Amino acid sequence: MNKIYYLASCDTCRKIIKSLPENDLVFQDIRQDPITEEQLEEMHKLAGSYEALFSRKAQLYKSMDLKNKDLKEADFKKYILEHYTFLSRPVFIIDNKIYIGNSQKNVAEVIKALAN
Template identity: 85%
Template sequence: MDKIYYLASCDTCRKIIKSLPNTNRLVFQDIRQDPITPEQLEEMYRLSGSYEALFSRKAQLYKSMDLKNKNLTEADFKKYILEHYTFLSRPVFIIAGKIYIGNSQKNVNEVIAVLS
């Protein structure tokens, strides 16, 4: 099952979704309305090899909680992602057993190519 974890209120996520072909093959999960489960996060971890790769340092909570001045471990990254949706780098695509994390142009281009 191909899936996208995104935030419906995020302009960047909406723009990326608009640019995608064949979105009918994706299962959409708005992580604010339907938070990711520990099992879903484990699947993302297995595919990415790291909780840190899934963690967003751009989150406002990252700054307000002063996390940049702490030495975060993989367990910390996992805990924060499960605690609040804003810590997941978005969007996250899982397509044909491969994960694409974040909104870099390279990632978006790869997702478009895979969905075409």
């Protein structure tokens, strides 16, 4: 099953979704339907670390002063499960490969993977 974890209220996510070719993605708005620990474990297995899934751009990251803390893998997991804003978005899982974030290179790889 191919899936996208995104925020419906995020302009960047909406723009990326509009640019996608016809596909069979299952959409999960992580604000309305928070990710489960099982889903996060699947993402972790594909990404190799929780840190790769963690967004340092999140406003809570700054307001909680996390940049001055020595975060470990367990901390990244805990924060991602606590609040959706800590998941770097969007996250695509296509044919058991993970694509994290909204860089142009990443979006181009997603479009290519969906076109195949």
